[in-house]
Amino acid sequence: MIAALQLRRATFRFDRTYIAGVLNVTPDSFSDGGAFDSLESCVAHALKCVESGADLLDVGGESTRPGAASVLAAEEIRRVVPVVERLMGATTVPISVDTTKAEVAEAAVRAGAEIVNDISGGTFDPEIIDVCARTGAAFVCGHLRGKTIAEVHAAPAPTFEELCTELAARLAALPADLRQRTVVDPGLGFGKASASDNAAILRRLGELRAALGRPVMVGPSRKRFIGEILGRAVGERDDGTIGAALAAAAAGADFVRVHDVRRVRDALTVFERVMS
Numbered sequence: 692m693i694a695a696l697q698l699r700r701a702t703f704r705f706d707r708t709y710i711a712g713v714l715n716v717t718p719d720s721f722s723d724g725g726a727f728d729s730l731e732s733c734v735a736h737a738l739k740c741v742e743s744g745a746d747l748l749d750v751g752g753e754s755t756r757p758g759a760a761s762v763l764a765a766e767e768i769r770r771v772v773p774v775v776e777r778l779m780g781a782t783t784v785p786i787s788v789d790t791t792k793a794e795v796a797e798a799a800v801r802a803g804a805e806i807v808n809d810i811s812g813g814t815f816d817p818e819i820i821d822v823c824a825r826t827g828a829a830f831v832c833g834h835l836r837g838k839t840i841a842e843v844h845a846a847p848a849p850t851f852e853e854l855c856t857e858l859a860a861r862l863a864a865l866p867a868d869l870r871q872r873t874v875v876d877p878g879l880g881f882g883k884a885s886a887s888d889n890a891a892i893l894r895r896l897g898e899l900r901a902a903l904g905r906p907v908m909v910g911p912s913r914k915r916f917i918g919e920i921l922g923r924a925v926g927e928r929d930d931g932t933i934g935a936a937l938a939a940a941a942a943g944a945d946f947v948r949v950h951d952v953r954r955v956r957d958a959l960t961v962f963e964r965v966m967s
Contacts (some may be wrong), residue, residue: 698805700785708940711948713738716770744956749788757844764794779803792819824869836877846882880914889916897943910948911935939951
């Protein structure tokens with residue numbers, strides 16, 4: 692039994708699948724870049740996610756799509772921190788910052804974020820581990836290969852066994868206290884480009900959870916593998932995302948990270964009622 696994750700604003704007991712609502716404050720995200728181009732629109736969207744059933748909000752200020760331009764830490768902080776500060780006074784839902792940079796993580800945690808969601812698992816900027824350990828923030832340890840986004844998307848896909856081994860090594864390197872506040876993310880789409888690669892990971896999330904002894908977050912929302920399965924453009928993948936989210940829940944995911952919170956919440960509510 693994985694112990695609950697206690698935050699200031701919530702306790703995650705891992706007796707159901709929780710929803711992280713995505714809030715991209717970027718002009719070039721693959722899915723919704725530029726959709727929230729003011730502080731007011733960002734906060735309004737975040738509150739709509741909460742009203743729709745989000746259990747936490749994940750705020751990101753840098754796109755990680757293939758070909759995306761890198762963003763300086765100062766610019767990422769400029770995008771993210773005002774949103775975090777406003778949300779602290781507007782909702783009681785925990786806030787996560789989606790970043791690979793220690794400087795950004797520190798600024799966001801100082802502003803009120805309780806979780807640092809790092810797709811690189813600390814490999815892009817190892818100092819992010821110290822930020823989480825020192826501040827008491829929880830850590831989402833993502834999986835990818837490479838030192839830059841370009842390298843990540845060019846890297847060969849790992850086998851499931853390699854994925855488990857590499858995440859286990861990252862967990863083992865964490866300070867013991869931080870390890871107990873860590874959630875793992877297999878990194879769908881990050882160097883796992885094909886539909887079969889990503890489907891295999893989704894099917895085996897329970898095995899990943901059992902092997903690592905940590906809760907699992909997965910982010911299938913509007914990803915390319917869904918488009919490959921359905922033949923749909925990015926803006927037409929929300930129904931496919933629901934299918935992936937339910938598959939993840941059935942396999943043992945503790946968190947699903949999605950854009951369309953309301954539809955996934957409705958689907959999960961019915962799924963969990965039927966399966967209980």
